Amino acid sequence: MQGTVKVFDAPTRSGSVLLDDGTELPFDGEAFAAGGLRLLRLGQRVNLAMDGDRISVVTLSTFPLPSPPDQGPGHADARDRFGTVPGDDAALPTSCRPPGS
Numbered sequence: 001m002q003g004t005v006k007v008f009d010a011p012t013r014s015g016s017v018l019l020d021d022g023t024e025l026p027f028d029g030e031a032f033a034a035g036g037l038r039l040l041r042l043g044q045r046v047n048l049a050m051d052g053d054r055i056s057v058v059t060l061s062t063f064p065l066p067s068p069p070d071q072g073p074g075h076a077d078a079r080d081r082f083g084t085v086p087g088d089d090a091a092l093p094t095s096c097r098p099p100g101s
Contacts, residue, residue: 001048002061008040017046017058027055034066035059 003017006024013029025048032040034057040046049057049065057065 001050003046003048005040005042005044005046008042010039015040017048017055025055027058031055031058035063 001019003019003025006016006018008015013032014027015032016024016026018024027048031054034049035046037059040058045061047057047059047061047063047065048055059065
């Protein structure tokens with residue numbers, strides 16, 4: 001799900017987003033921290049993960065959402081922000097592979 005930052009309070013790391021249908025949803029500092037961000041700007045597009053009716057993760061629209069807890073590294077859907085599975089050096093260009101790969 002995506003939204004647009006409406007309010008962001010840096011000291012509390014909380015705020016709210018507007019969904020594309022105009023619905024405003026609040027998020028807390030825990031959801032912000034889960035996305036690995038340092039700052040948000042008003043009007044910035046973000047990806048959202050929901051846990052019931054609560055936003056559980058806020059991250060940039062260019063970053064993938066973290067894998068759910070039951071899908072750790074090596075899971076088919078555990079891709080990093082570049083679209084590769086951690087530890088899958090064969091997916092890297094030859095110039096980027098660790099020595100001996």
